[in-house]
Amino acid sequence: xxxxxxxxxxxxxxxxxxxxxxxxxxxxxxxxxxxxxxxxxxxxxxxxxxxxxxxxxxxxxxxxxxxxxxxxxxxxxxxxxxxxxxxxxxxxxxxxxxxxxxxxxxxxxxxxxxxxxxxxxxxxxxxxxxxxxxxxxxxxxxxxxxxxxxxxxxxxxxxxxxxxxxxxxxxxxxxxxxxxxxxxxxxxx
Amino acid sequence: xxxxxxxxxxxxxxxxxxxxxxxxxxxxxxxxxxxxxxxxxxxxxxxxxxxxxxxxxxxxxxxxxxxxxxxxxxxxxxxxxxxxxxxxxxxxxxxxxxxxxxxxxxxxxxxxxxxxxxxxxxxxxxxxxxxxxxxxxxxxxxxxxxxxxxxxxxxxxxxxxxxxxxxxxxxxxxxxxxxxxxxxxxxxxxxxxxxxxxxxxxxxxxxxxxxxxxxxxxxxxxxxxxxxxxxxxxxxxxxxxxxxxxxxxxxxxxxxxxxxxxxxxxxxxxxxxxxxxxxxxxxxxxxxxxxxxxxxxxxxxxxxxxxxxxxxxxxxxxxxxxxxxxxxxxxxxxxxxxxxxxxxxxxxxxxxxxxxxxxxxxxxxxxxxxxxxxxxxxxxxxxxxxxxxxxxxxxx
Ligand code: SF4
Ligand code: SF4
Numbered sequence: 001x002x003x004x005x006x007x008x009x010x011x012x013x014x015x016x017x018x019x020x021x022x023x024x025x026x027x028x029x030x031x032x033x034x035x036x037x038x039x040x041x042x043x044x045x046x047x048x049x050x051x052x053x054x055x056x057x058x059x060x061x062x063x064x065x066x067x068x069x070x071x072x073x074x075x076x077x078x079x080x081x082x083x084x085x086x087x088x089x090x091x092x093x094x095x096x097x098x099x100x101x102x103x104x105x106x107x108x109x110x111x112x113x114x115x116x117x118x119x120x121x122x123x124x125x126x127x128x129x130x131x132x133x134x135x136x137x138x139x140x141x142x143x144x145x146x147x148x149x150x151x152x153x154x155x156x157x158x159x160x161x162x163x164x165x166x167x168x169x170x171x172x173x174x175x176x177x178x179x180x181x182x183x184x185x186x187x188x189x
Numbered sequence: 190x191x192x193x194x195x196x197x198x199x200x201x202x203x204x205x206x207x208x209x210x211x212x213x214x215x216x217x218x219x220x221x222x223x224x225x226x227x228x229x230x231x232x233x234x235x236x237x238x239x240x241x242x243x244x245x246x247x248x249x250x251x252x253x254x255x256x257x258x259x260x261x262x263x264x265x266x267x268x269x270x271x272x273x274x275x276x277x278x279x280x281x282x283x284x285x286x287x288x289x290x291x292x293x294x295x296x297x298x299x300x301x302x303x304x305x306x307x308x309x310x311x312x313x314x315x316x317x318x319x320x321x322x323x324x325x326x327x328x329x330x331x332x333x334x335x336x337x338x339x340x341x342x343x344x345x346x347x348x349x350x351x352x353x354x355x356x357x358x359x360x361x362x363x364x365x366x367x368x369x370x371x372x373x374x375x376x377x378x379x380x381x382x383x384x385x386x387x388x389x390x391x392x393x394x395x396x397x398x399x400x401x402x403x404x405x406x407x408x409x410x411x412x413x414x415x416x417x418x419x420x421x422x423x424x425x426x427x428x429x430x431x432x433x434x435x436x437x438x439x440x441x442x443x444x445x446x447x448x449x450x451x452x453x454x455x456x457x458x459x460x461x462x463x464x465x466x467x468x469x470x471x472x473x474x475x476x477x478x479x480x481x482x483x484x485x486x487x488x489x490x491x492x493x494x495x496x497x498x499x500x501x502x503x504x505x506x507x508x509x510x511x512x513x514x515x516x517x518x519x520x521x522x523x524x525x526x527x528x529x530x531x532x533x534x535x536x537x538x539x540x541x542x543x544x545x546x547x548x549x550x551x552x553x554x555x556x557x558x559x560x561x562x563x564x565x566x567x568x569x570x571x572x573x574x575x576x577x578x579x580x581x582x583x584x585x
Contacts, residue, residue: 011386011388021382024383025320025383028379063337063338064338064359065338065339065356066341066342067342087507087508091253093257124345126345127347128347134504136490
């Protein structure tokens with residue numbers, strides 16, 4: 001783009017520029033319209049029409065690195081891997097992880113979390129907790145974006161059971177299934 | 190009839206525009222002194238988005254500050270990340286790996302394109318050219334998807350770490366960028382055809398919001414605002430950091446210092462940024478993306494899981510934070526709107542003693558009254574738009 005120093009006759013006339021502008025927008029309009037129509041008949045799916053995504057009917061897949069809702073990973077026997085070491089709570093810049101540690105009666109080596117809560121209204125989804133965890137007990141790889149409606153503040157506090165259950169669900173249904181379920185909740189509101 | 194008209198009282202009117210005026214994207218208040226439609230004086234009130242950035246940082250560890258910097262200039266969060274991390278690295282005296290330097294350059298330039306697209310697109314749409322605004326938003330969206338694939342989030346990226354970046358670029362990044370740039374170039378040429386010779390646009394932008402070279406320097410303006418007056422100052426050229434001295438790019442300059450110049454400078458800078466990214470992608474070497482220094486960088490997960498030293502070292506960094514040697518340092522990078530500087534003081538503990546940001550748009554707002562003096566009220570909008578004041582950065 002260059003600076004137009006002096007407006008010449010062409011710019012002063014308005015009309016040629018109006019027509020040129022109509023041509024530019026018209027080309028785009030007709031192209032998008034045609035591609036959308038083709039999509040309607042299931043053709044030319046790999047050509048991108050307008051950039052708008054008709055969410056929630058269509059959606060873009062989240063990338064591998066996407067930081068979604070948390071989950072607590074599980075041992076093979078179904079118990080949480082977390083050892084209540086408090087590193088995630090320390091690393092969290094939003095101070096939104098609340099842990100209460102407990103001891104197994106028969107295991108002097110490890111502790112476990114009696115309570116593990118994430119206040120997702122405070123969470124900024126930075127992923128520091130995942131980085132901080134020394135035993136891979138918390139992950140954000142569910143590929144589901146955070147919940148954004150609820151009826152009370154308590155609805156946004158995710159407790160240990162919920163976070164562990166998410167791991168089971170992920171294993172059973174995969175990311176797609178988890179996401180479908182998440183979106184279905186919106187459609188029923 | 191005529192005699193009555195001449196007797197109309199001519200007195201100045203005080204008008205308050207804002208704090209949340211629809212045409213000012215960002216919460217800001219202008220106290221205007223008007224004579225009819227003419228602006229005699231403009232007193233700018235900022236600070237509506239003050240969140241206590243500097244004070245919050247003192248409560249956080251050096252690493253925990255990174256998410257805060259995302260939220261400074263939220264049109265180009267990656268540049269803030271880079272600026273902060275490099276300031277801390279300068280204080281430590283840490284030399285980051287070559288691959289990481291290139292990644293930081295690429296991500297900064299993508300963010301700069303973002304920033305300029307937001308600024309130009311929004312200004313155009315405020316002047317009625319909403320189609321051009323949407324084309325630029327489309328270009329932004331395409332690049333945003335790439336950023337998301339790299340960082341894991343669109344806006345709150347938290348990608349840079351002290352001593353490196355979080356992880357390497359994803360597989361197929363170069364191809365994605367190439368495809369995206371093809372579309373972006375097409376969209377920009379469409380915008381060019383819609384705007385650059387459009388008389389309405391020219392009339393609204395040309396000769397409006399002018400500031401002279403001396404004034405711009407006196408107020409300490411930087412970035413496109415300063416370069417539009419013809420001063421060749423770009424932090425990337427004046428004090429090269431990262432690998433900017435090995436890349437070939439130009440600094441676009443304006444001549445008059447009006448809004449139209451700012452617009453043209455920004456659009457030309459997008460082209461230069463595209464060039465920089467393409468060169469950097471060609472030159473980027475393989476290798477690690479974080480430095481191998483156990484004092485500042487978390488060990489890899491395998492070492493944490495597999496060895497007691499790794500685990501202790503991991504605990505130590507998280508529990509106590511990175512220990513930055515005592516001292517103070519100023520480091521500036523070229524942000525989307527100008528020189529983005531971080532002045533940090535460390536007392537040797539795991540937390541910053543003091544962090545102060547030099548926000549380019551805050552300084553630009555201090556010269557705003559000079560730009561709009563004598564203009565019409567309607568001219569405030571494009572002038573404000575081309576400053577691209579971002580509340581998060583200006584008010585911190
Ligand atoms: S993502 Fe960040 S804010 Fe959220 S719980 Fe983890 S560390 Fe805390
Ligand atoms: S999730 Fe990980 S970091 Fe957090 S308490 Fe459990 S084991 Fe420690």
